[in-house]
Amino acid sequence: MPAYKVTYFNIVGLGGPIRFLLSYVGVEFEDIRIEHSNWPEAKPKTPFGQVPTLEIDGKVYYQTLPICRYLAKQFNLLGKSDLDALEIDAVANTVHDLRKMVSLYFFEQDSAEKAKKKETLVTTTLPFYLKRLDDVVKKNGGYFHGGELSYADLFFAAVQHNIKGFMKNDVFEDYPNLKQLIDKVHALPRIAAWLAKSPKTDYSSRLVRYDSSSALKIGPKFSLFRINRVEGWVRAGLVRLVIRKFRYLRYFNLTSDKNTKMPQYKLIYFKTTGVAELVRYLFSYADQDFEDVRHDITTWPKFQRETPYGVLPLLEIDGKVYNQSLAIGRYLAKEFNLTGSNKLEDLEIDSMVDTINDYRSVFSQYLWEANKIAKSKRKEQLVQEKLPFYLNRFEDRVKANGGYFVGGKLTWADLWFVSLKPYLDFVIGFDTLKNHAALTEHANKINAIPNIKKWLDTRPTECCLQEFLDAKQQD
Structure with a gap:
């Protein structure tokens, strides 16, 4: 069994989903909680000046969602197929996007700008996203995908604490399916045990070694501090509709079966490069045929209402729509042999x-x-x-x-x-x-x-x- 060490601050935040995943399967892990006074010393030792990190047998890995995805693969929480994984990844990335937008408001220093951001969140952003996420859970039997638990459920049930903390109220109160999902995840025996034994105060530095069969060993106290990570996303309604088709040979398909049906791909974005250019590069690299649909400022507002979360790019695969550029990119990279060997x-x-x-x-x-x-x-x-x-x-x-x-x-x-x-x-x-x-x-x-x-x-x-x-x- 690998030796795991999670390093983060003494808050739930982006370290929470990793702790949830390890706790859910009863895996022992060391929970390092950095003291405020020690962060300036610890920060340069991290790969990109950020936490959380996960150390596996002495090697340090970083970035919350990739760590969660790796653990999900290890613990069979990523669906039964690559398309399942694409849908689960898209939900997790969407929840992550929502948390980012809320954090932009929380860490805003200008009081007037902060008030504007709060109004937008309360009146538009949160209702828009939460209604759609609630509908997804309702349609999937109480989970985000396939009527069964995935890492997207654990991710959401952990970071929702962060979102409520930033907004200083329970923003999920009017979304019964999301609330039931949170309660269901928190009631899972090992998650419940973790929540019962984990540090309760926001103002303590802890070194915790957690074993699902043993008590927590808790170290010294410290002060909570804020990290102002400002992140943004391109949200653009751009240019006129252009449809182009490119013919490519799927080099990775070595079968001679003439009856093998190739997937039909349609990429939908704006008339620019941006985050969708990755998808175009992937298709081009693989010599894969795809339809390249580009919206402009006149066609986008009407089409926006038809999208899952009001943003692009989208990828249609045989008529089914998938969202989130990096989730799409990861799926295609696997199809085109551009992922890792393990x-x-x-x-x-x-x-x-x-x-x-x-x-x-x-x-x-x-x-x-x-x-x-x-x-x-x-x-x-x-x-x-x-x-x-x-x-x-x-x-x-x-x-x-x-x-x-x-x-x-x-x-x-x-x-x-x-x-x-x-x-x-x-x-x-x-x-x-x-x-x-x-x-x-x-x-x-x-x-x-x-x-x-x-x-x-x-x-x-x-x-x-x-x-x-x-x-x-x-x-």
Whole structure:
């Protein structure tokens, strides 16, 4: 049995889902809770200055959702098929998105802006998401997927505490199916045992070793502090509808059976690169036929009402709609042999993918900031702090892995990073990799892959981000 060590702060937060998963299966783990005064010393020792981390037999892994997904695979909480996993991942990512939006409000420093964000959350965002999540649970027999427990249920039942804490009230009160799910998860015997024995106060530093058959060993106390992680997502209604089809050979299908039916793919996004370009890169790499539907500012508002959560991209597979760009990317990467050779390598790849997404989010926060003074400050922080922080670490990673992000081979993490570059360059107004030779070489190598080069040479070049920004400023 592997030796597990969870490191986080003495709050539920993003460490809670990991503790829930380990507790649910009765696995012994060491629960390290960092003291406020010790965080400045501990922070530089983490891979990207963040927790939680999970140490497995002495090796440190990071990023909450990838850790949860790895444990879900280990503990059979990820469905029975790859498409099940795609749906479960999409729900977990949606819940994570909601928590991010609530945290943006909670950590907002400007009182006027904070009031606006709270009003939007209370009147629009929370009802919109919670109603849809409640409906999903109702349609799936009391769970998020397939009428049975998955890691998405445990993830939600843990982070809901965080969402209620940020909002300072029970925002789930009017959503009976979500409340029943929370109660059901909390009543699971080992989860109930964990909740009964885990630290109750928000103001204590603990070193806890948890065994489902033994009592907790609790260490010294500490003070809770706030971490202002500001994250944003591109939410854009963009340009006119364009439908293009690209013919590709599925290289991974080696069967000669002429009756084998290939899936029909339809990607739905805006007339720009953004987060959907990863999906286009994946299809292009695999020489896979797909329909590329692009909305503009005139077609998007009507179509938005038909989407699961009011955002894009979406991927239709044989007529069934799936959401969440990274969940889609992960599913396709597995189809096209761009994932790891084992579960731990998948965890490393997923962790890098989510870290690249954190990097992207910093650009999005700057791009969509409406206040001119705040926008100027965000740009200064982005250029002087965030860009070198992330890119120096990314470059070290590529140098240490034979010119790739993980394992000395091409994975979907490489496609994700490179596919984002044109969008990020546009946002900041210069070549983001100009001072990073190894990352520039990496990007050039990926873009020189024949099928990807073919896509780059033939893809639509229109981009309406500036058009959308101009329209937004006129609102």
